Amino acid sequence: MAILVNADSKVMIQGITGKQGTFHLKQMQAFGTQVVAGVAPGKGGGIHEGVPLYDTVYEACKNHQIDAAVLFIPAPFCKDAALEAIESGVKVIVVVTEHIPVHDEMIIVNRGKQKGATIIGPNTFGMASWKCKLGIMPNIAFSPGPVGVVARSGTLTYEIVGSLTNIGIGQTSVVGLGGDKCPGSSFVQMLKMFEADPDTKAVVLIGEIGGNAEEEASEYIKTMSKPVVAYLAGKSAPPGKRMGHAGAIIERGKGTYEGKVKALTAAGAKVATFPHEVRDLIKEHLK
Amino acid sequence: MKCFEYMGKEFFAKFGIPVPKGRMVLTPEDAEKVAVEIGKPCVIKSQVLSGKRGKAGGIKFADTPAEAKVAADAILGMTVQGHKVERILVEEKLKIEGELYVAITIDGAARAPVVITSAKGGMDIEEQAEEDIVKVNLDVFLGLQPFQAKELARRIGLKGNLAKGFADIVQKMYKMMVEKDAELVEINPLVISGDSVIAADSKLTIDDSALYRQKDIPYVDEEKTEMEKMAHEAGVGCFVELGGDIAIMANGAGITMATLDTVQLYGGAPANFMDAGGGTGVDGTAKAIEILLAQKPNVVFVNIFGGITRCDDVANALAQVIKKVGMPVPFVVRMVGTNQEEGLRVLKEVGIEAFRDMAPAAKKAVELAKGGAA
Structure with missing residues (x-):
């Protein structure tokens, strides 16, 4: 499913x-x-x-x-x-x-x-489940399997999903929330669906600096039975500079990389330092 | 896009929000003229986007038109927080009996506008104690109703005509925010002067995505560096200068950030953030690469995961630039995705062996940058 x-x-x-x-x-x-x-x-x-x-x-x-x-x-x-x-x-x-x-x-x-x-969305690659793609994600990145993926950014998702696919770990669904300031859906909504989906065994959360979506997600992750692996982009971004996405900006000391890592780690999620580490952490969980 | 104070105040005036009498001028002579028109002591304010103008000497007072001219002469051409002052605002000096704070902005987490107000204006809102700040989220379909404006006035302790004036202003601010596609409308301080409230300053940020339908707002690019202006003119999606020695281009905001992070984790210093975006074509990408080189980096690192962006387009753009100017610094390219075979072939022809994975490519870029600096 x-x-x-x-x-x-x-x-x-x-x-x-x-x-x-x-x-x-x-x-x-x-x-x-x-x-x-x-x-x-x-x-x-x-x-x-x-x-x-x-x-x-x-x-x-x-x-x-x-x-x-x-x-x-x-x-x-x-x-x-x-x-x-x-x-x-x-x-x-x-x-x-x-x-x-x-x-x-x-x-x-x-x-x-x-x-x-x-x-x-808006400003998203859309989403994909097995034999149903809505949007613009490259077809080769996706493969069917047990991992749910939810992300704020596009190409970085292809990168991480592609690396899972390359070692034979497929996905139930991959969802892009979009890079805008007021996205239609939240991490929490998608995490709830992945938690309820019997075929999803682990979840990858791809976040970035700015806003409080990851902190909000952390509150829910505390209650989840399934393992969550996260990667966050924007560790090196200086405050006050908008990194391409309307949402990716550290304003008034809020939405920092460190704050998000702390919240996710405290909630029991594993946070990967490099994009390619997501694959290894997921592999551990699926053993 | 952030607007200058005078632009915000011109809009305030149009929307019926009280502002001090005055005008933006470009010369000391005109400053004197405006001071004569006002006929009262004036304040001369530098028009730059950074805050803390007062501390930098960018705000002066003048009792007479002659003094206004001298003050204007001193402020014009000075540098405030790295920005050269080209415009000044000459205004009547207000009799200040109290200062309030009021702003309307967009709360991304709530997907709705939010009004923020405080009885303690004048200082930055982030310096204020949480208990002094009143925050109310609005319903995007209802907007700001009069009863809400009155309640806001009550909550910051206003009564009588001041409460009435405040409620009127905050409703007009909301109207202006929607009609002008603003992300932020801020008045700090909103000055209490006698029986009325007056906007002594303005902060107005227009949504970049809505500029196409806000044609009466002049384009302000003061916050951008020269290089960022160049990139903007060349049509590069997003470019931010960061000051390091590894020039970076990737496609997509998330992966560009991740590339910067990876470079930094390996001990390198990114020169910039450049999201080349999707489907820019060969010529657009070539221009973007020239901007990377214009930063005089020690290494150029291009990280492409082709989706909408085609690998062959990026490779041809790189080849085009290399044929034109050679390879003044090492190029490190990572390339996978749409049309990668053709892309890799083109790169080979100009002597670039592309990486398939991001991490080893980033590592290599950092090594080469260190070698180049030594």
Whole structure:
């Protein structure tokens, strides 16, 4: 099994006919994802790479069971597209786009919460379970197995998940929360799902400096039965400098590397110093 | 993007928040003119983004227009915390009877705006005792309702016209925050003068991601170093100068941070943070590499896990730069992912043997940097 989506999930892509949408549709299909509908205003009734097109999300949802939506929509139009999916009742919504204005983001995230939708992102690679990928993670990084992965950053996840895959340790699900200031989902939400998933035997948490998401996660990790291995990026970052992600900044002495390591260690998680050590620590736990 | 004090105050005025009478000027002559218009003792304030301007001599008082001119002449061109003063704000000097603090910002953990206020203004909020600070999270759909503004005024001990004035200001601040796509609107101090409250300072930070729809706000890049400005103009996603001797490029914020950390753990000193981002193409990447070289590092370390970024694009960019300027310092490249075979082949042609793993590549970069410095 897996969390949020699995091989049976039916997926809709919004912005399916654009350059990014088309490229990643094919990658998702190659991964085994069942993409059953695409939304492209003005192109309804057509077919794109074998996928039926609709003008609106509402129409797509009327004609298909939609378990999850992936948005390949430019930042200025993301608020509208995400609200359209939320209001149409889609329960898992992946917003890949970066540089969405934070005021738009707050509306998307809070409305999702009100309507019971899980928002993954914005500014994320998305997520993947066996035969169901939502987003842009390279297909080769993922392999099926017993480890749940939840992360704030993309390429670093590929790095760590790739290193697990290389030594034959696969994943139940890999989830990217996104690098923005107001992400739709939290470590805690995902950890709870991994804790409840019978196939997940251990969890990797990939965090970074800034904010309090890792500290919040630590509180929950204390209560978990499954082992957690963490890696945190940003040890060498000076305060007050934004390290690429809106969330990755040490402000007013809060969100430091040291504080997060302390919280996670006290909660019983093992914190890897180097990215490649995650693999070794997980291997220990799975013995 | 942080705005200068005068920019914030111009917006305050537009939104109906009381500010001292005054104007931003560029010359001592204009400072004198504004002082004449004001017709009262003035304060001349340097317009730089760093705090602690007063201590650095960047704020002076003047009783007459002639004094204002002299003060302006002294402040213009001076350096405050590394920033040269090019603009000054000339304002009426307020009669200060009390100082409050009020700010609205975005609380990432709550995914919502938060109002922070205190009866003890003037100093930095982080220097204040926790019990003096009032914090209220807002509902993004309700915004800041009048009753909440009144309650905030009560909680910091305001009464009568002062409470009314404060409640009015904080509601206007919220309106401005939403309409201007601000991440932070701060007034410190909000000055009590007689029966009214006036914004004696302003801090305004606009969301970089929303600048495309805030076209009336001029671009401020004072906080950036010359090299960072160059990178911005070249279209590099994110570049921060750090002062070490190993120039670093990676793709993705997380892996770039992890690369910096790994280099530092092996005893090296990163010159910069550079997230080359995804799908920049050959020319964009070549420009980014030239910026790495412009820092005059001892080693260039490129760490690519190809996803959206294609290895062959990065390799061709490296080859392009090497053919143009040669290899003034050693290049260490780690490359895996999308189109890696073609990337590795191109690199071999220009004499680079790429690493497959990050850790040994980082180690090598540190060794070479140490050799280069000796």
